[in-house]
Amino acid sequence: xxxxxxxxxxxxxxxxxxxxxxxxxxxxxxxxxxxxxxxxxxxxxxxxxxxxxxxxxxxxxxxxxxxxxxxxxxxxxxxxxxxxxxxxxxxxxxxxxxxxxxxxxxxxxxxxxxxxxxxxxxxxxxxxxxxxxxxxxxxxxxxxxxxxxxxxxxxxxxxxxxxxxxxxxxxxxxxxxxxxxxxxxxxxxxxxxxxxxxxxxxxxxxxxxxxxxxxxxxxxxxxxxxxxxxxxxxxxxxxxxxxxxxxxxxxxxxxxxxxxxxxxxxxxxxxxxxxxxxxxxxxxxxxxxxxxxxxxxxxxxxxxxxxxxxxxxxxxxxxxxxxxxxxxxxxxxxxxxxxxxxxxxxxxxxxxxxxxxxxxxxxxxxxxxxxxxxxxxxxxxxxxxxxxxxxxxxxxxxxxxxxxxxxxxx
Amino acid sequence: xxxxxxxxxxxxxxxxxxxxxxxxxxxxxxxxxxxxxxxxxxxxxxxxxxxxxxxxxxxxxxxxxxxxxxxxxxxxxxxxxxxxxxxxxxxxxxxxxxxxxxxxxxxxxxxxxxxxxxxxxxxxxxxxxxxxxxxxxxxxxxxxxxxxxxxxxxxxxxxxxxxxxxxxxxxxxxxxxxxxxxxxxxxxxxxxxxxxxxxxxxxxxxxxxxxxxxxxxxxxxxxxxxxxxxxxxxxxxxxxxxxxxxxxxxxxxx
Numbered sequence: 001x002x003x004x005x006x007x008x009x010x011x012x013x014x015x016x017x018x019x020x021x022x023x024x025x026x027x028x029x030x031x032x033x034x035x036x037x038x039x040x041x042x043x044x045x046x047x048x049x050x051x052x053x054x055x056x057x058x059x060x061x062x063x064x065x066x067x068x069x070x071x072x073x074x075x076x077x078x079x080x081x082x083x084x085x086x087x088x089x090x091x092x093x094x095x096x097x098x099x100x101x102x103x104x105x106x107x108x109x110x111x112x113x114x115x116x117x118x119x120x121x122x123x124x125x126x127x128x129x130x131x132x133x134x135x136x137x138x139x140x141x142x143x144x145x146x147x148x149x150x151x152x153x154x155x156x157x158x159x160x161x162x163x164x165x166x167x168x169x170x171x172x173x174x175x176x177x178x179x180x181x182x183x184x185x186x187x188x189x190x191x192x193x194x195x196x197x198x199x200x201x202x203x204x205x206x207x208x209x210x211x212x213x214x215x216x217x218x219x220x221x222x223x224x225x226x227x228x229x230x231x232x233x234x235x236x237x238x239x240x241x242x243x244x245x246x247x248x249x250x251x252x253x254x255x256x257x258x259x260x261x262x263x264x265x266x267x268x269x270x271x272x273x274x275x276x277x278x279x280x281x282x283x284x285x286x287x288x289x290x291x292x293x294x295x296x297x298x299x300x301x302x303x304x305x306x307x308x309x310x311x312x313x314x315x316x317x318x319x320x321x322x323x324x325x326x327x328x329x330x331x332x333x334x335x336x337x338x339x340x341x342x343x344x345x346x347x348x349x350x351x352x353x354x355x356x357x358x359x360x361x362x363x364x365x366x367x368x369x370x371x372x373x374x375x376x377x378x379x380x381x382x383x384x385x386x387x388x389x390x391x392x393x394x395x396x397x398x399x400x401x402x403x404x405x406x407x408x409x410x
Numbered sequence: 411x412x413x414x415x416x417x418x419x420x421x422x423x424x425x426x427x428x429x430x431x432x433x434x435x436x437x438x439x440x441x442x443x444x445x446x447x448x449x450x451x452x453x454x455x456x457x458x459x460x461x462x463x464x465x466x467x468x469x470x471x472x473x474x475x476x477x478x479x480x481x482x483x484x485x486x487x488x489x490x491x492x493x494x495x496x497x498x499x500x501x502x503x504x505x506x507x508x509x510x511x512x513x514x515x516x517x518x519x520x521x522x523x524x525x526x527x528x529x530x531x532x533x534x535x536x537x538x539x540x541x542x543x544x545x546x547x548x549x550x551x552x553x554x555x556x557x558x559x560x561x562x563x564x565x566x567x568x569x570x571x572x573x574x575x576x577x578x579x580x581x582x583x584x585x586x587x588x589x590x591x592x593x594x595x596x597x598x599x600x601x602x603x604x605x606x607x608x609x610x611x612x613x614x615x616x617x618x619x620x621x622x623x624x625x626x627x628x629x630x631x632x633x634x635x636x637x638x639x640x641x642x643x644x645x646x647x648x649x650x651x652x653x654x655x656x657x658x659x660x661x662x663x664x
Binding site for chain 2: 012013014015017018019020021072160161166170173174177178179180214276277278279280281283287289291293294295371
């Protein structure tokens with residue numbers, strides 16, 4: 001790091017002046033917590049009693065046999081309370097909010113997993129909670145909206161811009177600049193202004209710390225490769241951090257290839273040639289933007305991956321050649337999801353299924369005494385509407401039609 | 411003449427100066443041209459031209475909409491530069507660029523500032539570029555004699571204000587309240603304290619913006635600030651009543 005908040009040339013804190021003091025306070029609270037071993041102990045204890053940590057590392061023996069190469073292991077972040085790795089970050093930030101004495105939290109959400117996790121944390125800690133969610137994502141992820149509201153959060157559909165994750169982030173910042181005295185913005189991923197990327201990565205490092213111990217215990221040695229999907233990049237940074245110092249472990253980030261890298265309808269920042277350096281939403285990274293610096297619309301079947309930017313930590317690791325980036329198309333994702341369900345009885349989120357795609361492509365290249373780990377960042381049942389639609393499932397459609405009629409006639 | 415000096419001279423002849431704002435390309439450059447004409451004719455002293463950006467994080471709903479629609483209708487940075495050149499050549503008052511840092515960064519900071527200087531722009535307001543991140547920009551602004559206008563907020567401490575003032579040039583933009591552009595601002599005792607802190611921190615002229623929309627607001631600021639900044643109010647007026655309504659509105663402000 002050259003200067004605080006930078007990872008190579010990426011990162012920084014490009015924030016409006018009105019938030020300067022708020023960020024100063026946050027940096028101080030975070031630095032104190034990080035230097036206090038009791039804080040991490042409190043965090044780990046909370047996660048073990050409230051969120052099923054450590055999450056298991058499942059040996060996917062059927063898939064391993066199916067591909068006839070590496071032993072495939074799946075790190076089960078889907079088994080966290082609320083069904084995704086997002087719980088790690090929100091509970092950690094919740095503990096910081098308590099330290100700061102604030103009473104309200106706000107958050108942005110794409111797929112809704114961060115929103116549900118944040119609303120859950122707010123319910124547990126007794127904070128008021130507002131979640132900003134792009135109108136498009138509200139439609140795509142209705143079950144998560146339902147749960148956020150039941151948890152007591154106010155869900156605000158964002159109608160500006162492309163009505164997706166990036167617009168929800170802008171709205172959360174707008175709320176924050178009005179209410180910073182009482183409110184903490186629980187950023188959901190390893191992006192945004194310093195200290196968010198570093199702080200969220202710290203909370204998510206619990207995934208990699210556990211996974212490293214678990215793979216050595218069950219396989220007797222380090223894995224050859226680790227696969228993780230990358231939207232903002234929090235689950236990827238979470239697991240990668242456990243292995244960054246192990247140069248023999250190859251780290252692979254899988255972005256949303258959407259309808260295909262050549263179609264322009266994707267969210268592949270580092271795996272395509274379409275992104276370029278930029279500064280937006282408070283930090284410097286590779287963004288999908290036009291030649292004027294206007295952000296482009298992105299596409300993915302997975303709401304949580306269609307983001308314009310990517311973590312500055314990952315961009316730095318990509319630039320240094322430590323993490324290899326690829327992309328999986330929507331179509332490949334559906335096939336990998338289908339296979340995982342059938343072979344292992346495990347339903348990964350659409351986001352996580354991107355990591356499965358690349359692991360499946362490469363498992364056969366390795367020998368059976370080698371291991372690979374796929375980070376299953378979240379559970380797939382929240383995607384039932386999107387998945388059922390993509391599978392074109394006739395009985396599901398019939399069920400929805402009947403439900404619709406039932407509500408229409410009431 | 412340097413911007414600060416020019417503003418001090420203008421201020422010596424008026425109780426308060428008026429600065430207005432518009433989003434380039436919204437609703438159209440033709441409308442921008444007409445609005446600017448009316449503003450200048452009716453005594454506006456400085457105009458900030460906002461180059462639209464897809465992620466205007468510090469702006470409120472009206473200006474977000476203007477940014478989005480300007481981009482959607484095909485407004486490019488090149489169009490904005492050409493239009494600004496035309497305005498700066500036609501009108502004697504200082505024109506500033508307001509935009510977000512990515513517009514400069516993507517263009518090339520040196521190239522952008524060089525171009526701005528060449529076409530007669532006098533300074534910049536970049537709300538997402540604190541001095542800690544803007545070393546190159548601040549250095550180049552000095553080199554090209556462009557005013558890198560710094561922003562004070564009600565949350566800024568005295569120490570922070572002094573730091574910002576140390577980097578400031580032209581004038582200081584004092585954000586009247588927390589939040590984004592376009593909502594009503596209450597001018598109470600704490601606002602007076604805030605302005606007093608601003609005044610103590612710098613000798614540069616003070617501009618007050620965010621929520622200034624009426625003659626009453628301008629009157630409250632008279633004697634306390636050097637410039638009153640009218641932003642969202644004129645955009646709303648153009649939207650509701652058309653460009654022709656801007657002249658009488660501006661004329662009625664003081």
